Amino acid sequence: MTDPELPKLVLPGEYLGAAEQFLPGRGTYEDGGRIYASLLGVPAIDPADRTVRVEPRNAVPEVREGDLVYARVDELKTAMAVCTVLSTVASRRQVPGAPEGTVHISKAKDGYTESLAGEFAIGDVLVARVLQAHPGIKLTTAPASLGVVAARCQVCHALLTLGEKEAVCPRCGHREHRKFAKGPLPSPSGAHGPGGV
Template sequence: MTDPELPRLVLPGDYLGAAEEFLPGRGTYEYGGRIYASLLGAPSIDPGDRTVRVEPRNGIPEVQEGDLVYARVDELKTAMAVCTVLGTSTSRRAVPGAPEGTVHISKAKDGYTETLAGEFAVGDVLVARVLQAHPGIKLSTAQAPLGVVAARCQLCHALLTLGAKEAVCPRCGHREQRKFAKGPLPPPSGAHGPDGR
């Protein structure tokens, strides 16, 4: 069980609570009547005996199921777009380690997608929802507000002016199709602390 007063992620040395209120459990230490995290992880309090513990989260990127993320398309394969997750929409910080995320062809848009090359291009920046965070990050751009938010002309590399269905290159006039993001972003469905972590 997660205590709503605790942050979702703590660093070694973060204060967790007073030793008179809680018992130090795994992943914590007591010093001077105060309990601190001894590792990077997710803290929780056992409601039965008030033991506070920290579950290690070493090396796992801070991306959660339900998050909205920005991702750059690196490669288009037959069945998926391979992306780098750049950051989450709720926290302006970059995601540590720039983890890889994939959009399966069935999750690119609502309905049937014949080829991913008709929806995305390498270098596009997407806003996408995290369907699965572990072990691999799986993304979806199916909802209307999700999809391509920044794209470059495939001919001259200028930043495209995005329209509703088509983008037009302001430099060379080339028209391109994408699965564009439309409308305001929905709220992330994951639970986030007030600091956006």
């Protein structure tokens, strides 16, 4: 059970109570007669023996420089694609707050990009690498392995079958060009290794 005496969430090192008051349980430590949280979590007191413990709260995935993320294209501007960062590729868990990320036109693909509308379409899902996480999330899809991984036909909205340079709509036969992701994804830490971004 949770205890009204304690905060809802504690940080590692946060004071929980005196050792005369509680017994230190899981997720806590005692130092000089005082009990502290040893991890980020939810504190609780066992009323039977006054043991205080901290249940770990699952770490929320946050976006960091070098991470690979899934991002949905929301808007195409002249110089950038504005996206919603959906999840990290590694965790496949939703990124809290669905933060905005942008792909600058110079980072859409290797070489010169005349128009982002030739590489992405609104609603496309990209695999992108985080170039910068703060204050804004800046993404790149320049490497061959990054780019569009799911796209819908602009005519009939069927999911496109992705090809090398062109996608063909399996329903209406419409052909569309995208900057597709090709081949296996690089490792999430690949930004810092050879062949990275």
